[in-house]
Amino acid sequence: MSASILGFPRIGSKRQLKTAVEGFWSKKISQEELLSQARQLRQDHWNLQSSQGLTQVPVGDFTFYDHVLDHAILFGIVPERYNAADAGLERYFALARGLQVPSRNIDLPSLEMVKWFDTNYHYMVPELAINQEFALDSSKIIGELEEALALGLNARPVVIGPVTLLKLSKTVSSASTLSFLPKLLPKYVELVQQLVNKGVKTIQLDEPILALDIDEETKEAFKTAYTTLSQVSGAEYLLATYFGGLGNNLSLVAELPIQALHIDLVRDPKQLPKVLSTIPESVNLSLGVVDGRNIWKTDLNNAFSLLQEAAKARPVENLTVSASCSLLHSPHSLEAETALDAELKSWLAFATEKVVEISTLASALKNGVDSVKAKFEENAAALQTRRSSTRVSNPEVKARVQALTAADYARQAEFPVRQAEQREKFNLPLFPTTTIGSFPQTSEVRRNRARFRKGEITKAEYEQYLETATRECIEWQDKAGLDVLVHGEFERTDMVEFFGEHLSGFTFTRNGWVQSYGSRCVKPPVIYGDVNRTRAMTTETAKFSQTCTSKPVKGMLTGPVTILQWSFVRDDQPRSETCQQIALAIRDEVVDLESSGTTIIQVDEPAIREGLPLRHENWDDYLQWSVDAFRLATAGVKNSTQIHTHMCYSDFNAIFQSIKRLDADVITIENAKSDLKLLHAFEKHGYKAEIGPGLYDIHSPRVPSTQEMKDRVQKMLAYLAPSLLWINPDCGLKTRGWDEVKAALNNLVDVARQLRKEH
Numbered sequence: 219m220s221a222s223i224l225g226f227p228r229i230g231s232k233r234q235l236k237t238a239v240e241g242f243w244s245k246k247i248s249q250e251e252l253l254s255q256a257r258q259l260r261q262d263h264w265n266l267q268s269s270q271g272l273t274q275v276p277v278g279d280f281t282f283y284d285h286v287l288d289h290a291i292l293f294g295i296v297p298e299r300y301n302a303a304d305a306g307l308e309r310y311f312a313l314a315r316g317l318q319v320p321s322r323n324i325d326l327p328s329l330e331m332v333k334w335f336d337t338n339y340h341y342m343v344p345e346l347a348i349n350q351e352f353a354l355d356s357s358k359i360i361g362e363l364e365e366a367l368a369l370g371l372n373a374r375p376v377v378i379g380p381v382t383l384l385k386l387s388k389t390v391s392s393a394s395t396l397s398f399l400p401k402l403l404p405k406y407v408e409l410v411q412q413l414v415n416k417g418v419k420t421i422q423l424d425e426p427i428l429a430l431d432i433d434e435e436t437k438e439a440f441k442t443a444y445t446t447l448s449q450v451s452g453a454e455y456l457l458a459t460y461f462g463g464l465g466n467n468l469s470l471v472a473e474l475p476i477q478a479l480h481i482d483l484v485r486d487p488k489q490l491p492k493v494l495s496t497i498p499e500s501v502n503l504s505l506g507v508v509d510g511r512n513i514w515k516t517d518l519n520n521a522f523s524l525l526q527e528a529a530k531a532r533p534v535e536n537l538t539v540s541a542s543c544s545l546l547h548s549p550h551s552l553e554a555e556t557a558l559d560a561e562l563k564s565w566l567a568f569a570t571e572k573v574v575e576i577s578t579l580a581s582a583l584k585n586g587v588d589s590v591k592a593k594f595e596e597n598a599a600a601l602q603t604r605r606s607s608t609r610v611s612n613p614e615v616k617a618r619v620q621a622l623t624a625a626d627y628a629r630q631a632e633f634p635v636r637q638a639e640q641r642e643k644f645n646l647p648l649f650p651t652t653t654i655g656s657f658p659q660t661s662e663v664r665r666n667r668a669r670f671r672k673g674e675i676t677k678a679e680y681e682q683y684l685e686t687a688t689r690e691c692i693e694w695q696d697k698a699g700l701d702v703l704v705h706g707e708f709e710r711t712d713m714v715e716f717f718g719e720h721l722s723g724f725t726f727t728r729n730g731w732v733q734s735y736g737s738r739c740v741k742p743p744v745i746y747g748d749v750n751r752t753r754a755m756t757t758e759t760a761k762f763s764q765t766c767t768s769k770p771v772k773g774m775l776t777g778p779v780t781i782l783q784w785s786f787v788r789d790d791q792p793r794s795e796t797c798q799q800i801a802l803a804i805r806d807e808v809v810d811l812e813s814s815g816t817t818i819i820q821v822d823e824p825a826i827r828e829g830l831p832l833r834h835e836n837w838d839d840y841l842q843w844s845v846d847a848f849r850l851a852t853a854g855v856k857n858s859t860q861i862h863t864h865m866c867y868s869d870f871n872a873i874f875q876s877i878k879r880l881d882a883d884v885i886t887i888e889n890a891k892s893d894l895k896l897l898h899a900f901e902k903h904g905y906k907a908e909i910g911p912g913l914y915d916i917h918s919p920r921v922p923s924t925q926e927m928k929d930r931v932q933k934m935l936a937y938l939a940p941s942l943l944w945i946n947p948d949c950g951l952k953t954r955g956w957d958e959v960k961a962a963l964n965n966l967v968d969v970a971r972q973l974r975k976e977h
C-alpha cells in the first residue's frame with residue numbers, strides 16, 4: 219500500500235521560482251544563485267511530501283520554464299538555429315522565449331507555445347527536423363535524482379512517455395511524428411538504463427494522450443514502445459494516464475507490459491470496475507481520487523469507497539492512493555489565505571492540503587477508517603456546511619435562467635443588416651486598425667496597485683493614477699493614428715480575476731498562484747455559488763475613456779466561457795449551468811455599456827477552444843452550450859452596436875462552424891504563428907463577418923517591421939476580401955514594454971496607411 223503524487227507545483231509558496239528566473243534574465247542574480255534556489259525548492263517540495271508519509275516522491279517534475287521543453291533537451295530535439303546560443307541555460311531560454319543579441323548577430327524567435335491538453339498551462343512544442351537525430355542529455359534528471367537519493371528519499375523519476383512526447387511534437391515534413399519512434403526509442407532505453415544504474419526501481423511514464431481518441435498508428439506505437447522498454451532489465455514502469463478515463467484505450471493498455479498504471483478517477487470514476495476487470499492483477503494500480511485540477515476539499519468518504527472497491531478486487535499492497543493528475547494545476551498552499559472567509563476556506567484544499575488528504579486516505583486504507591476517524595468527521599462536517607450553505611444558492615438567478623427564451627440568444631438582425639448600420643455609424647477607413655485591449659502592465663502599474671492594497675495610497679489616489687495612465691494610453695493611440703482605441707486595462711490584475719472580484723458567487727485568493735507559462739502565473743478566482751452581477755463593473759472606466767478621444771474606445775469584457783475556463787469552478791452543478799449564469803452577468807454589463815454610450819464592445823473568448831472536451835463524442839454538447847453562452851452574453855444590443863470577440867492560443871480549424879455561430883461582428887484572432895491554414899478555413903466555409911488575423915506575435919519582445927507585416931496582409935488578401943480585414947496585433951500587449959509596443963504599433967499603422975493607398 220503506497221501513497222504518492224504524479225508531480226508537485228514547482229513555482230514555490232511565494233512564487234520564488236518566478237522571482238529567481240526573472241532575476242536571472244535581468245542579470246540581477248547569477249546562474250549559481252538560480253541553481254541554488256531551484257535546489258532549495260525541490261528539496262522543500264520533496265520534504266513536504268515525505269513528511270506527510272507519501273511513500274515515493276516524483277523527480278523531474280521541476281523545471282525552469284516548461285517540462286516538455288526539458289524533454290526536448292533531454293533527447294536532443296533542438297533545431298539547428300539554436301546552436302547560435304551557448305549550450306546550457308542561454309540555449310534553454312532561447313528556445314523558451316527567443317534571444318536577440320545584435321552584437322552577436324543573434325535573432326532567434328522562441329519555439330511555438332500551445333495549451334497543455336484542456337488546461338491553462340502552456341508547453342513549448344518540440345520541433346523535429348526532417349532528418350532528426352536524437353541524443354541523450356540526461357544531466358538534468360540524473361542530477362535531480364542524485365539530489366533526492368542523497369536526501370534518503372524513495373525517488374521515482376517522471377518522464378513524458380515516448381508516444382505522448384512525439385504526439386505533442388511537430389515536424390515540417392508531412393510525415394507523422396510517430397515515424398520518429400524507431401530512432402527515439404533507443405534513447406529512452408539508454409535513459410532507463412542510466413536511471414536503473416542509479417538504483418531506481420520504478421519510472422513514471424506520463425501518457426496523457428491515452429485519455430484522447432487515438433488512431434491505429436498510435437496504438438501500434440504504444441505496443442512497440444512499451445515492448446521495447448520492457449526489455450530493459452531491472453526497470454519497472456508506472457504508466458500514468460490523466461485528464462480523463464481510458465475509455466476504448468483500456469484494452470490496449472491491458473496488453474502493455476507495464477508494472478503499474480495510474481488512472482484518473484476524478485474525471486472518470488466509472489472506469490474503475492472496467493479497469494479492475496481488464497487490467498491484469500499483477501499490475502499495481504495508482505488510483506487518482508483527489509482532484510488535481512480543482513481546489514475543493516475531497517469528499518473523503520466518497521474517495522474511500524472507490525479505494526475500497528479496488529481493495530475488494532486486489533491486494534492492498536498493489537494499490538497506491540494518488541491525485542488525479544500532477545498537482546501542477548493547483549496553487550501551493552492554503553496557509554497564506556489569511557484574508558479568506560473562514561467558512562469558504564474550510565471548503566478548500568490546495569496542493570499541500572491535497573497531499574495531506576492522500577496521506578489520510580492511505581492511512582484509512584491501511585489501518586481502517588477508525589485510525590483517522592477525526593479527520594473523516596471533520597471533512598464530512600466541512601462538506602456538509604458547503605452543501606447546506608445559503609450563500610451558494612441564489613433563487614433569483616435560477617429563476618432568471620429558467621425564464622430565458624430563444625430570442626435572448628439572437629441579435630435583432632442578421633449580420634449584413636448590422637454591418638450596414640455599423641458602417642454608416644462609424645465610417646471607419648478601409649483596413650481599420652485596432653489593438654486587442656491591454657497595454658503594458660508596467661512595474662509602475664503593479665506597484666501602485668500593491669501600494670493601494672497595502673493602504674499606502676488611498677483609493678482616490680489609486681483611481682487618479684489609473685485615470686492618468688488610461689488617458690496617456692488613449693492619447694498615444696489617437697496620435698499614433700489607430701482607428702478603434704482601447705483603454706489599456708490598467709485597472710485589471712488579470713482579465714478573469716478582475717471579473718471574479720466584481721461578481722457575487724465568486725471569491726478570490728491572495729496567493730493562489732498557478733503557473734500558466736514560464737515564469738507567468740495566474741490566480742484563478744473561485745466560483746462557489748450562483749453567479750450574479752450586483753453593480754456595473756466597467757461603465758465608469760468606459761465613460762471616462764471616451765472623454766479622452768473623439769475616436770471610438772472599445773468596451774472590454776471577458777466572455778463567459780473564458781471566465782469559466784480560467785476559474786476554479788464549483789463541482790456541484792454542471793459547468794454549462796455556471797457558464798449560463800456568468801453569461802447573464804456579462805449580458806447585463808454589455809447592455810449597461812451600450813446605455814452609457816459605448817458603441818463597440820469586445821467580449822474576449824480566448825479559452826473557448828481550450829475548453830473543448832478531449833474526447834470527440836463530447837464536442838457537440840460543449841460547443842452547443844459554450845457558443846450559446848457567448849450569444850446570450852452579447853445579443854442584448856442594438857444592430858448598430860458592434861460586437862467584437864478575440865481568440866488566441868489554438869488551432870481553430872476543428873471548431874470553425876462554432877466560431878461562425880458566435881455571430882460576432884468582428885473577430886480578432888491569433889494567427890501570427892499558425893500560418894494561413896486558418897484563413898483558408900474562413901474562406902472555405904464562407905465566413906462573412908469582419909476579421910483581424912493577428913499581424914505579429916506579441917509574446918516576444920521582437921519589433922516587427924512594416925514590410926514583414928505588410929507581406930502577411932498580402933498573403934491574407936488571397937483569402938479575405940479587403941473590405942473585411944482589420945489590422946491588429948495577435949493578442950493583448952500587457953506583457954510587453956512601452957518601447958516595443960510603440961515601435962510595433964507605429965509600424966502597424968503604417969501598414970494600414972500603405973494598403974489604403976493601394977486599394
Ligand SMILES: Nc1nc2c(c(=O)[nH]1)N[C@@H](CNc1ccc(C(=O)N[C@@H](CCC(=O)N[C@@H](CCC(=O)N[C@@H](CCC(=O)O)C(=O)O)C(=O)O)C(=O)O)cc1)CN2
Pocket residue numbers: 338659661664665667668710711712713714715734735737738739740741784867953
Ligand atoms: N487568467 C489568464 N489566463 C491566461 C491569460 C490571461 O491573460 N489570463 N493569457 C494567456 C497567457 N497567460 C498569461 C498568464 C499570466 C500572465 C501574467 O502576466 N501574469 C502576471 C501576474 C498578473 C497579476 O495578477 N499581477 C498582479 C501583481 C501581483 C504581484 O506580484 N504583486 C506584487 C507587487 C508587484 C510589484 O511591485 O511589481 C506584490 O503584491 O507583492 C497585479 O497586477 O497586481 C505574472 O505572472 O507576472 C500573462 C499571460 C492564456 N491564459
Ligand SMILES: [Zn+2]
Pocket residue numbers: 654824864865866888948949950
Ligand atoms: Zn489573446
